Amino acid sequence: MKSQNRLLQPFTLPNGSVLKNRFLMAPITTCTGYYDGTVNRELVEYYRVRSGSIGTVIVECCFIDDKGLAFPGAIGIDNDSKIAGLAKIAAAIKSAGSKAILQIYHGGRMSEPKLIGGQTPVAPSALAAPREGATTPTALSAQEVDEMIAKFGEAVRRAIEAGFDGVEIHGANTYLIQQFYSPNSNQRDDKWGGSRENRARFPLAVLDVAHQMVSQYADPSFIIGYRFSPEEIEEPGIRFVDTMYLLEQLAVRGLDYLHFSTGHSLRSSIVDTCDPTPLIDKYVTMRSTTLAKIPVMGVGGVVNMQDAELALEHGYDMIAVGKACIAYPDWADRIISQQKLELFIDSTQREALNIPEPLWRFSLVEAMIRDMSIASKKFKAGIFNEKVQDDTLTLAINVSLEIDRIADIALDADADLDVAFTTNFEIIRSRILDANSPHVDAVSGATTQSEAVKKAVSKAIAKSCKAQLLEEGGSLSEPQNYDVVVVGSGGAGLAAAIQACDEGAKVLIVEKMPSIGGNTIKASVGMNAAETRFQKLKGINDSKDLFYQETLKGGQGKNDTVLLKQFVEYAPQAVEWLAEHDIELSDITITGGMSIDRTHRPADCSAVGGFLISGLVKNINKRQIDVMLDTAVTDIRYVDGAVAGVELLNDENETLIINAKSVIVATGGFSANRDMVVKYRPELDGFVTTNHQGATGGGIAILEKIGAGTVDMGEIQIHPTVEQSTSYLISEAIRGGGAILVSQAGRRFFNEMETRDKVSAQIIGLPEKSAYVVFDEQVRMKNKAADEYIARGFVISADSPRELAHKLDMDFHAFLATLENYNLAVDKQNDAEFGRKTALRHPINQGPFYAIRIAPGVHHTMGGVTINTQACVLDSQQQPLNGAYAAGEVVGGIHGGNRIGGNAVADIIIFGILAGRNAASYAMK
Structure with a gap:
């Protein structure tokens, strides 16, 4: 006392x-x-x-x-x-x-x-x-x-x-x-x-x-x-x-x-x-x-x-x-x-x-969030030994489990570890223990190591759950039962799973890759929506009708107009749905093909993908939704005209049967499947892709096996600004923030804010078939993605335009004239030379000055399976396949002949929510 x-x-x-x-x-x-x-x-x-x-x-x-x-x-x-x-x-x-x-x-x-x-x-x-x-x-x-x-x-x-x-x-x-x-x-x-x-x-x-x-x-x-x-x-x-x-x-x-x-x-x-x-x-x-x-x-x-x-x-x-x-x-x-x-x-x-x-x-706070645990699971308490392998070494890891939590994660005490490895391990270990889940953000700069540790913990949990099931008299050969199985863990799959769970369904997410996130985690620019609360707060006067017309024009009039109307109508609701789930996209920029600032992104102007996945995963953990990684869906069981479940193959070559009344396929497109791309567009042979390696079109194939129809399979988008040595996409938000495209000759050659197909065609038409994204400190300050590009070594920088031209081996007279003409256009808010009407934000005149060499790469496949406005998968006669739903890039028709930047994130959230809601309703009738 x-x-x-x-x-x-x-x-x-x-x-x-x-x-x-x-x-x-x-x-x-x-x-x-x-x-x-x-x-x-x-x-x-x-x-x-x-x-x-x-x-x-x-x-x-x-x-x-x-x-x-x-x-x-x-x-x-x-x-x-x-x-x-x-x-x-x-x-x-x-x-x-x-x-x-x-x-x-x-x-x-x-x-x-x-x-x-x-x-x-x-x-x-x-x-x-x-x-x-x-x-x-x-x-x-x-x-x-x-x-x-x-x-x-x-x-x-x-x-x-x-x-x-x-x-x-x-x-x-x-x-x-x-x-x-x-x-x-x-x-x-x-x-x-x-x-x-x-x-x-x-x-x-x-x-x-x-x-x-x-x-x-x-x-x-x-x-x-x-x-x-x-x-x-x-x-x-x-x-x-x-x-x-x-x-x-x-x-x-x-x-x-x-x-x-x-x-x-x-x-x-x-x-x-x-x-x-x-x-x-x-x-x-x-x-x-x-x-x-x-x-x-x-x-x-x-x-x-x-x-x-x-x-x-x-x-x-x-x-x-x-x-x-x-x-x-x-x-x-x-x-x-x-x-x-x-x-x-x-x-x-x-x-x-x-x-x-x-x-x-922040991980420090996540350590205190109790109800983000997986406490509904029953583990068999004990220590489970797994192997951790990153790019350079293999180590033993001991995962200690109690009946309702991950108690500890420890490396082999005899291991000879360097400081960097130990530091990164401690960070990912803390994140997993704090969240009581292996589904946490990887450590920046140590992704491979992080994913290896997360996978080891996932395997330990799986073994423990199996052991507990056997101890309670269960059978490993008996199929597990769920209301809804979601195939794919990108933004569409996670949104669908969250919504289905909130409707009362028991949900399982199945992901063939070793980590959550899909192609969404690579998304950079943002999410398009019109007439949102955040636009109104910033005094932006937009309309759904204008959004519809510009998307239809951008899609070359090939869009499914019924789905497009649904997309435009539900977009602001989807932005609010994210905000309600603590994923707020309150800053707004613009992308090519749009005339109004309607691309919503995080308040700190960072890339939307990692922010979105991190927030969705926290909601998955909070709801204790089951996730299977390194597990492929080999077949959808379709019996007597309705979905009955799925057949799975895990990384230990085990075949599993899951009983379910609904399945939501959200596996993304097929940009990373070169054979499939070339089948539909032979001229794209040899192009790099911005997509992750899991974007191979598997979801389309398993739905086709049960009779799904497809549409627009030949509509494949190439993105104009891709760093070629790494296939890394340079966000459209950089151009939307005021950057320009410059040829090796030091000249602008097209309206940078035109649609992706047109800008890509112009770059391919240059003698060198590449160009530079050029911007200054003002653009960098408002676009955090630029800092990432700098850190990755993509960016050439200089204190003056003349020095930058020298580093690019470019005629500095031409380059200086280009900047002068563009800056005059900005002052007048009239780009008479190329007709650019948007993102004329400020002159490019504040050093340092930056340039990134880019060329087009395969980015998005607009074609996929057919769905209706309820996200139900349709057969070739446009009739619903009972219990089958789809959302995201696996679906065709919404974007027509060309996707507008920022529409993909809107697509996955809008139709992910709809698929989750309707799949749960169907399963629980």
């Missing part, structure tokens, strides 16, 4: 500032800022509702320089324009009665090129971080080091002007300040490197400039804290004795608190793993009298009062609380009233808890 009283009593810092209690909200990254690092209303409200009874709120780290972003959605304090937004956060926190502290940082070599406009990160030395795919940074010059210290000072000034009560200097998590102190990342030979004393100069200089700014612009009560990571695992690296040296030096210069950055407040050494002593105990023993005067804060593992009391007993003066404050905005009130809390979040309560959507999708 004594320590509890201490925790709740006011606490005075060395500078005389008084905190109402010893509890602080930890600075947890929300990834919620706008693309340019400014603050939005959602973020302000997030902090407002968590302020009040908790003594102090430490706001997530702000980048002090536009080359310092280490994660997407970061907020910035790199220029004065950011002050107004940050002031709203400070005011919200302080109005509720808490103190507001802002954490400031620079990512250094941990900054991602795709987040900083493709620029090379900066660091103390030109040494890449020891992780897979890490970029080698540019070493800061001595002058640039001085300038960087000044930028930290300017950030402190801005924090003062924004009304914050203090700043926390982020010297942890391997970011720039820690990089200067680390012998691993700092191998300079000037005064900023070499000896431990020299390496300490940078963090000490940052503290000094912070004091200077406080002396000049704030009163003495302004708080300065410092966050540090006590050790590095690398060799050479920071050891605890090195940290103690630095902290002693910082204490001499004056600090108001120190913040231990560890995963758990009582964590022991990550270097000396044989010593179980908590690092805080070592710190208390080793510190000098001077250092002991600086309060120290612990973080990690604090949910209830007894957790905080235990941390206090070990020597912490203050306690930072992270995940518990996300789950419980009124956490301090609950603790004060002596409630016993469990760390979980009801997945229906995101908006009620004021949790921003990007934070909701």
Whole structure:
């Protein structure tokens, strides 16, 4: 009780500032800022509702320089324009009665090129971080080091002007300040490197400039804290004795608190793993009298009062609380009233808890979402050994299962692993354990490894479920029973499964590939719809009739007009359906063939595919819908004029029978089946395809076997902008954002916003049969896909148009004239030369300037099986095949002779919902 009283009593810092209690909200990254690092209303409200009874709120780290972003959605304090937004956060926190502290940082070599406009990160030395795919940074010059210290000072000034009560200097998590102190990342030979004393100069200089700014612009009560990571695992690296040296030096210069950055407040050494002593105990023993005067804060593992009391007993003066404050905005009130809390979040309560959507999708939060589990399954408890194989090695993995959850995932303890492999494994392991499901997002840059681990866990679960079934007296040879089987796990299949489940059906998803997502995960541009709520909010005056007419024109008048009318009518409802399922497409752009901005995409302007699949999978997990991966549907059982089930073949060559009254085929098109493409369009032999390798037309074949009719099989679309060495599609959103197409001669040659078939034909007609997508920094800033292309190495960049022309081996006189003519057209909003009427957004005149070499590739097959407006599959006489439904690219007729960009995502969601609803209704009659 004594320590509890201490925790709740006011606490005075060395500078005389008084905190109402010893509890602080930890600075947890929300990834919620706008693309340019400014603050939005959602973020302000997030902090407002968590302020009040908790003594102090430490706001997530702000980048002090536009080359310092280490994660997407970061907020910035790199220029004065950011002050107004940050002031709203400070005011919200302080109005509720808490103190507001802002954490400031620079990512250094941990900054991602795709987040900083493709620029090379900066660091103390030109040494890449020891992780897979890490970029080698540019070493800061001595002058640039001085300038960087000044930028930290300017950030402190801005924090003062924004009304914050203090700043926390982020010297942890391997970011720039820690990089200067680390012998691993700092191998300079000037005064900023070499000896431990020299390496300490940078963090000490940052503290000094912070004091200077406080002396000049704030009163003495302004708080300065410092966050540090006590050790590095690398060799050479920071050891605890090195940290103690630095902290002693910082204490001499004056600090108001120190913040231990560890995963758990009582964590022991990550270097000396044989010593179980908590690092805080070592710190208390080793510190000098001077250092002991600086309060120290612990973080990690604090949910209830007894957790905080235990941390206090070990020597912490203050306690930072992270995940518990996300789950419980009124956490301090609950603790004060002596409630016993469990760390979980009801997945229906995101908006009620004021949790921003990007934070909701973050693995740290997913760890707390209880009802996303697969608790309805019954596992046979035990440890199941599976093999994990990525591109380079094979390892044993042990999956520990309890009766209703995945308890642990561990690699063979004898394995000789590199740091990158271990790091990526830990990330995917955490995601699976957090979601209690193998169906989670892969780790960026480690897709193959992630999918291997996910597959191993899926196999372990399958074995466990079989063992439990046998233990309960069941038979493996007896067919399983479902109401609806969905074949394919792209956007159409997932939407169909979710809707069918919500109608009360028992649903199974079968996917022949080893991972969920299908071709949808590669989608980039967005989802078309007219007369939506989001258009109205942006003042866009659109109509369904215009959408219909432009789609019909784009499809060369070959569209099935009945299906097209249904498509146009249901599109805005589908956008709302996604929003209701926490998949909000609120930003809007335009694609070729459209005259109005009606292409809906994520608010951060990122590619729609990964965002869509991630959100749909979360809904699949939430509903506990069964999924079989690496399993092909070999036949649809069609008995007495109706669907009776499906026959499956899994990757262990086992034949399985599933009884079901409805089947929804959502297997995509056949762009990746070269023989099938050439059968219908011989002239496309040799073209690359943007599609994933599973797009082979198998769904069309199994439906044809039960009598399905087909339509428009020869209508195959080639996309004009495909990076040829990787078959990677360059999103139409780049042109929709204001980019142009330029030939090798340096000239525009066609209206970039025409339909895909026409633009492709013009590129093929060029002597070199390729072209460049050319854009500037203004386009890049509004299209996150561009950052991905930069990171993948597709982009050639230059500071000036003349330099870009030189790099492209292009006549710079012609190129400069091209840009000048285009920019004049933009100024006049009249492209008289090529008749471009849309996406004349701004002149291409702000460096850096960018170019990507592209040529056409097979992209979409408009032909497929025939359906009616209920998504029922029709036979060759246009009669329904009872119980058979289809949605997505497996269906023909909707797009006619050419698909408009953005219509495919609308197609899969609209008809996926319809198929799910009607298949469930039919099965449950």
